[in-house]
Amino acid sequence: MTTKVNRSDAEWRAGLSPEQYDVLRKKGTERPFTGVYNDCKDPGIYRCAGCGAELFRSDDKFESGTGWPSFTQPAEGESVDTEEDRSFFMRRTEVMCSSCGGHLGHVFDDGPQPTGMRYCINSAALELDRTPSED
16 A cells, blocks of 8 residues: 655645656656656666655666656556546546656556556656665
8 A cells, every 4th residue: 555645735846846846746747858867777766756655666667769767667566656648639648656646757558578568757756766786
């Protein structure tokens, strides 16, 4: 069971950068190829920038060529929620953090196997918890 995070709009604004707030709370989208994690290949766990919940693993990240970090699946089945998004005269599936409801991006069925899914996620919605290197 996922623990739900509830904050006021003022608390979200105070705890997030303007870009994070726009993406996570206002369903904004960062420009393609500008996000810090688009080309990142570091191992670790991608967490929600809003609440710290575990969302995706670096092992499931792949280069989609779209300009946003892409993953084949969430870290756990309950890590993210989805719902239909009909904004901008399109029909897409929105991906949200199941803990805080923050907008992460969208999921498409054109990804690589074994899942065939492409979770196209805004870097601004993520924070990478890097796996410590073993020296």
